[in-house]
Amino acid sequence: MFREKHAPNASTDAMHGQVLPLRMAGLWAAWTEDGDIDEAVWDAGSVYALDGESLQVLLDDVDMTRTACRxxxxxxxxxRALALAWSEAALSRYVRLTCTDPLTGLATAQHLQTQVVGLVHTRTSDAWALVVVEVASKMSLLGAAPVPPVMLELINLSDVADLMARELSADVTAARLTSRRCAALVPQAEASGLATRMDRRIGNRAGENRIWIERLPDEPAQAAALIDELSR
Incomplete structure (x- = not known):
């Protein structure tokens, strides 16, 4: 009765001869078995958005499923509930695609810059600081094949990103700035402690690793320029 959207014809609804999208299984169950319709609607709207499907495709499939359910x-x-679920999940997907660096899972430099400039605009920047980590740039050999420096840097930075994520709370932004450098935007009172903990973890791995604290400027243009400079 249900199939993947782009799959060839599968088994059909015995009553109506329709092949229903697999992602409508939850709604079908809610309508035919007196399930939780609110949860099923929310799940359906979210799944379609996260899969990159349009709202029109979602509504068409809902119509098809309701017809099969008579x-x-x-x-x-x-x-309205479908549209709200779809829009919230679509926004989440957009933010993830545009604000997250796919190599490290950290935020992008542009996202960090937006947050820093926002703090300056609200005159709260003096309560925050950037903890910057720069990893070593060295050649390495895997067997007989040399690893290009930029690839080794990214591997090292991914390791640092994992370590930093363990040290930060979920509401703190950490961003990849370059292939060698990342930064965390943290409350000023916590910056020194984070820098110390990161130094203990990676400071002695190689002599070229660096960790330092940047205070945020008072002007939006200077704040944007600081992130630009750190991203070079």
């Missing part, structure tokens, strides 16, 4: 067209409240 139900009337969806009412306004159901469509």
């Amino acid at each position: 139900l009337p067209p969806p009412d306004v409240d159901l469509v």
Whole structure:
């Protein structure tokens, strides 16, 4: 009865001869087995958005499923709930794609810059600081094949990103600035402690690793320039 959206014809609904999208299975169950319709609607809207499907595709599949269930067209409240679930998940997906560095899982430099400039605009920048970590740049050999320096830097930076993530709370932003450098935006009172802990973890791995603290400027243009400079 259910199939993947782009799969060839599979088994069909015995009553209506329709092949339903697999992602509608939750809604089908809610409508036919008196399940939690609110949860099913939210799950369906979220899944379609996270899969990159349009709202139109979602609504078309809902119509198809309701028809198979012998139900009337969806009412306004159901469509609104679907649209809200889809839009929130779509926004989350967009933020993840545009604000997250795919190599390290850290935020992008642009996202960090936006946050820093925002703190300056709200005149709260003096309560925050950047803890900057720069990893060693060295050649390495894997068997007989040399690893290009930039690749080794990214590998090292990914390790540092993992270590930094363990030291930070979920609401703190850490960003990749270059292939060798990342930074965490933390409360000023916590900056020294984080820098010390990171130094204990990576400071002695190689003599070229560096860790330092940057205070945030008072002007938005200077704050943006600071991130630009650190990203070179």
